[in-house]
Amino acid sequence: HRGLVGIAGLAPHEIHYMLDEAQQWVEMNRQAKKTRDLLAGLTIINAFFENSTRTLLSFEIAGKRLGADVVNMTVATSSVKKGETLIDTAMTLNAMHADAIVIRHASSGAVQLIADMVDCPVLNAGDGQHEHPTQALLDALTIRHAKRHFNGLVVTICGDILHSRVARSNILCLTSLGAEVRVCAPPALMPEAIEMMNVAVYHDFEKALQGADVVMMLRLQLERMQGQFIPSPREYRHLYGLTLERLAMARPDALVMHPGPMNRGVEIDSNVADLVGRSQITTQVEMGVAMRMACLDVLTRRTRAVEGWA
Numbered sequence: 606h607r608g609l610v611g612i613a614g615l616a617p618h619e620i621h622y623m624l625d626e627a628q629q630w631v632e633m634n635r636q637a638k639k640t641r642d643l644l645a646g647l648t649i650i651n652a653f654f655e656n657s658t659r660t661l662l663s664f665e666i667a668g669k670r671l672g673a674d675v676v677n678m679t680v681a682t683s684s685v686k687k688g689e690t691l692i693d694t695a696m697t698l699n700a701m702h703a704d705a706i707v708i709r710h711a712s713s714g715a716v717q718l719i720a721d722m723v724d725c726p727v728l729n730a731g732d733g734q735h736e737h738p739t740q741a742l743l744d745a746l747t748i749r750h751a752k753r754h755f756n757g758l759v760v761t762i763c764g765d766i767l768h769s770r771v772a773r774s775n776i777l778c779l780t781s782l783g784a785e786v787r788v789c790a791p792p793a794l795m796p797e798a799i800e801m802m803n804v805a806v807y808h809d810f811e812k813a814l815q816g817a818d819v820v821m822m823l824r825l826q827l828e829r830m831q832g833q834f835i836p837s838p839r840e841y842r843h844l845y846g847l848t849l850e851r852l853a854m855a856r857p858d859a860l861v862m863h864p865g866p867m868n869r870g871v872e873i874d875s876n877v878a879d880l881v882g883r884s885q886i887t888t889q890v891e892m893g894v895a896m897r898m899a900c901l902d903v904l905t906r907r908t909r910a911v912e913g914w915a
């Protein structure tokens with residue numbers, strides 16, 4: 606069964622296909638309508654071993670809008686807390702004959718491990734520092750909605766690039782679609798050899814902003830920093846915070862994006878996050894539901910004996 610573990614496994618035409626598939630759900634979602642019983646009779650398990658608001662809820666809403674039965678495994682009250690291993694947990698979920706399993710886990714590679722063991726499609730909802738493919742797809746859908754194309758678009762991604770699966774998936778997705786991606790971070794939060802990912806590397810945020818069409822801000826992932834120098838929120842905002850003054854250095858119609866959760870007043874000021882016409886942050890959440898509907902639909906087509914990408 607084909608799942609979605611990363612953007613790394615997708616060809617550009619497959620990314621475009623997912624964007625087109627998601628587009629059909631955007632308007633219907635805006636009216637918060639339950640669409641139709643496309644996935645009626647299917648069982649989707651959400652197994653989130655790390656906290657989430659947007660991804661968990663949007664997968665749940667996406668599944669329910671398409672008529673599936675969605676079950677959330679609550680890790681805090683599960684047998685994981687009694688020492689059950691990830692593999693035993695995966696085998697237990699498999700024995701329940703789910704039609705799709707959505708997994709978030711703190712360890713890079715955990716989702717692939719499970720995908721290799723179970724009999725249904727597995728969707729990666731974020732694994733450690735590795736990938737968050739549905740986030741990149743919803744971000745691309747948001748950009749395409751506003752800008753209509755990707756070719757030559759300058760996208761500046763600024764923040765804790767080292768620990769960010771969102772950055773990694775977005776770099777893979779946007780470069781594959783023809784955008785020019787810049788990454789900006791303090792040296793300690795920039796992965797080594799990131800240039801190999803076909804991006805331009807900046808440590809000076811103001812330079813990275815010049816001529817940008819899209820500015821994507823990321824939070825400091827304090828939960829993934831061990832023994833590392835952590836700048837104070839004030840220091841960090843001083844050098845890398847997106848203020849109105851800094852936003853003026855990008856193109857006049859530059860989009861402001863953030864995958865959330867935001868730390869207002871640290872990586873992004875409130876007056877930028879809430880800037881009408883420029884901030885896409887709530888649009889990203891809307892697009893998240895549409896994209897997750899598309900992912901659940903496309904990846905369960907084989908189970909439903911429907912022709913399609915999967």
Ligand code: CP
Nearest residue numbers: 657658659660864865
């Ligand atoms: N963007 C994102 O993954 O948000 P959550 O952690 O709230 O799911």
